[in-house]
Amino acid sequence: MNILLTTVGSAGDIHPFVAIGRELLSRGHAVSMLANPYFASTITHSGIGFVPLGDEVNFQEMMRIPNAVHPRKGGITVLRELVFPNIKLFYERATEVMREIRPDVVVGHHIAVGTSWACERLGVPLATCVLAPAMWFNPLDKSVYAQGMPENPHRWFTQLSLWLARLQMRSQYDRPVNAIRRDLGLPPQKNRVFDDTTDVGLSLGMWSRHFRGPLPGDPASGVICGFPWHDHSPKLDLDGDLALRYLDECEQAGDPPIVFSLGTAVVHVAGGFYHAAAEACRKLGRRGLLLTNRPEYAPKPSELPPGVRAFAYAPFSKVMPRAACTVHHGGVGTTAQGLRSGKPTVIVPHAYDQFDHAARTKRLGVSGTVWATKANAASLQRVLGQVLGDSQIAVRAREMGRQVAAEDGAIVAADAVEKYVSKR
Known part of the structure; x- marks a missing residue:
């Protein structure tokens, strides 16, 4: 045909x-x-x-x-x-x-x-x-x-x-x-x-x-x-390699990071999201991996807490399964990768169908939600603490990952x- x-x-x-x-x-x-x-x-x-x-x-x-x-x-x-x-x-x-x-x-x-x-x-x-x-x-x-x-x-x-x-x-x-x-x-x-x-x-x-x-x-x-x-972007392969090397460091330390991403569209109106993400990691005492789409959207290296790094891009299929949790905007492709990863997520919906994806994953018991209009270091810290501290969310996320990955x-x-x- x-x-x-x-x-x-x-x-x-x-x-x-x-x-x-x-x-x-x-x-x-x-x-x-x-x-x-x-x-x-x-x-x-x-x-x-x-x-x-x-x-x-x-x-x-x-x-x-x-x-x-x-x-x-x-x-x-x-x-x-x-x-x-x-x-x-x-x-x-x-x-x-x-x-x-x-x-x-x-x-x-x-x-x-x-x-x-x-x-x-x-x-x-x-x-x-x-x-x-x-x-x-x-x-x-x-x-x-x-x-x-x-x-x-x-x-x-x-x-x-x-x-x-x-x-x-x-x-x-x-x-x-x-x-x-x-x-x-x-x-x-x-x-x-x-x-x-x-x-x-x-x-x-x-x-x-x-x-x-x-x-x-x-x-x-x-x-x-x-x-x-499919999540390969030839334009950004080099930055993806750098992010994966940082993940290797996290694995060697036995401390998987929290991954933060706002995709490729709403990221352009991210405001202070990545600064709030870095601060939430500091308060939680967790490593963080910020995927910012553009280098200028990331906090300056001097502003990042120890253990938090920023990169423009990394393929979700290679990052999310190695994360402790992924915080993302709720685009359908990112939501799919989050479900397949077998790891908990927190969705920060901004507009469109993102609210629906946040609601569905929360009803499935594999994700938390922070509205973009209320996303700050304190709200991210609170919901991440709840999600990462709930062993049943981890169990359900693993089972969902097994089911979705089989399709x-x-x-x-x-x-x-x-x-x-x-x-x-």
Whole structure:
């Protein structure tokens, strides 16, 4: 088969597609990926054909758009400021590429809205990758969509939240989105922000059944695949090697560190997080490993307590299993690696689906939560002390790690895509 992957977003939105693409390549399929040039080396290093989309993104500028990383307004802001204004560009580029390479199927990110429109226009089968369970918008699920929602919401609360969200999206965005469709010669639609994840020929749920299992009301075409695994960044290999050497030192001393990371997107609005992390380590008397994405986001070496080191990057798959605990922002890829590691975590959600991942891991009994708006040295110290001091959290984390590590979502997704195309 000839397969086109399309995705937008940060590394957490790219890596799952790289994992799926590598699996499809191993089966002899031709695979290309339409993505931002920022990720060209990551994609080509995996053997996948790279097709550029737009100019190279500047995540620092994106995340500093007012309210882009807001605990309640963040998702709407990203849609309004980043997704919707680029629908036409994505549609036109996807249409151009699809006419050129003639794919048998497109496997697209659910927020890459222009992909579904291009498939609609050209009659190309579409499989949608949904990376986070909350994005199936199932009213029977206990999804948490914003800071302040209950961590274990009653069904009626979820149903009301989704009803209000649909009402808001329909009133604010159906008209401008349909104006774009009209200009492109496409018929009007309703609720596509919601329905693009569910009302499709194949909806791939890229998470573990142990994280969120099947439920009545899931998409009829839905397949829960498991988490896909890829976390290699060729641009940052050298810094990753340095971080791993420090981990060797910690192991030789018999003192595994607490790892802190805010990923590749919200890290640009980290504020004093890494200073607070270092201070929490000092108060706890623990070693720390700060993964800051950029050197300038780290405290100066002279400001770090003994036993705390800062590096731009290290692959989570090699770091988290050797940590005492990992503190992270709750992006779905980082959450997946945390679960696979078999070690406890503390999640510091900032926006988007991060609150849902924090709530789910806490309900599973493998993680604690500190809201980003309340994250300081004292709150980190308190919750880390609770998590590290609870032997049952450690037991549950090990068992969850065993279950999640036994799965490979890329294999299941590739199977589902092959089956989907063969039936058409």
